[in-house]
Amino acid sequence: MDTTSTDTECPYRQRLASATWVGFDLDDTLHEFRNASSAASNSVIRTISEQYAMPTQLLQQKYAVILREKTSHAFADDRSSHDYRKEGFLALLESVEIAADDEFIQGLLVTYERSLAASLKLKDGALGLLQRLKSLGKKVVVITEGPQDAQEWTVTQLGIAPCVDYLATTNQFRSTKTTGLFSHVLKHLGVAPDDIVYIGDNLDRDIVPAVDEGILCIYLADTPTVRTGEGVFRASSLAEDEQLLQNWPVV
Known part of the structure; x- marks a missing residue:
């Protein structure tokens, strides 16, 4: 059952707030792919x-x-x-x-x-969330499956390229999310798993492999009955950007 945690009930809240990097899936997370x-x-x-x-x-x-x-x-x-x-x-x-x-x-x-x-259309709240993260001094990495040229084009067309510090694709690293992409990206950027939070909409291809690497995840899901595991927060939309660093509901 989903619950909303207080600060004392959520051991991940400080990690969420202190992470240097915030990662995003691209397709169907930041835009309506x-x-x-x-x-x-x-x-x-x-x-x-x-x-x-x-x-x-x-x-x-x-x-x-x-x-x-x-x-x-x-x-x-x-x-x-x-x-x-x-x-x-x-x-x-x-x-x-x-x-x-x-x-x-x-x-x-x-x-x-x-x-x-x-x-092409950004998800509601995407631009505001990215801009807020940058204003807080966070670094943004997009970790996505797709051809490098197409994803670079998409980020530019959506107008969010200035907010993205690094774009990582399966095409670039020759690895999918389920076969080690997250590990490759962390190593390439020199980022520890506990210094990044990842946001995605696909449980199997975003959340599970990222959590397996020790990354704290925010799962964008409209269906509250889907069960996840420890270290995963749930959000119904990116429009909840004001809750990214505080009061995010725990799954």
């Missing part, structure tokens, strides 16, 4: 549907399967976002027996990026 990527993918699918008279529902079903397969290793190699997207679009076209020329593929890449840029 699912919405933006869905809008971009749908733009591509509509383009294919109109060009080749293919049912959009069929294309959506095929592409959903492809995305699950292509992202299973969370971009832990040195390819760019264009490489991943091109591979995905080619796989989609192949799955419905369409042989498109390179010009059409390049057009799909442009369509996707333009739609993605137009759909």
Whole structure:
């Protein structure tokens, strides 16, 4: 059962307040990634549907399967976002027996990026929280799974690059969150686990592996019934930024 702790009941409160670094996941933690990527993918699918008279529902079903397969290793190699997207679009076209020329593929890449840029939106409270942390002298690291170039582009497009001291990706460290990314980032930055707090929205890929490294975590979760463990705080949104360093509810 979730409870709200007083200072004397919460042994982690001082650690939360004194941490030098605050880490964030990027996609669906700092911005509405699912919405933006869905809008971009749908733009591509509509383009294919109109060009080749293919049912959009069929294309959506095929592409959903492809995305699950292509992202299973969370971009832990040195390819760019264009490489991943091109591979995905080619796989989609192949799955419905369409042989498109390179010009059409390049057009799909442009369509996707333009739609993605137009759909990017910060989570409520994200900018205020980042600015407050910087005003308190905290250092901010974004630890995220994805191609380095795409995540750098996203941080810039969202307007939060000035608040981010370091951006770490699976693409850069050749490791996913579940296969050692947090350990690699801490070593690279020279940061001890007890000097960082990490905020993420995915229990399995953010919270569990970070806690395993000894990092205190804040789990963004709308579902209060999800159970976590020791060293994990719960927040319903980043808009609760005034509670980051005090009175955060313990799980």
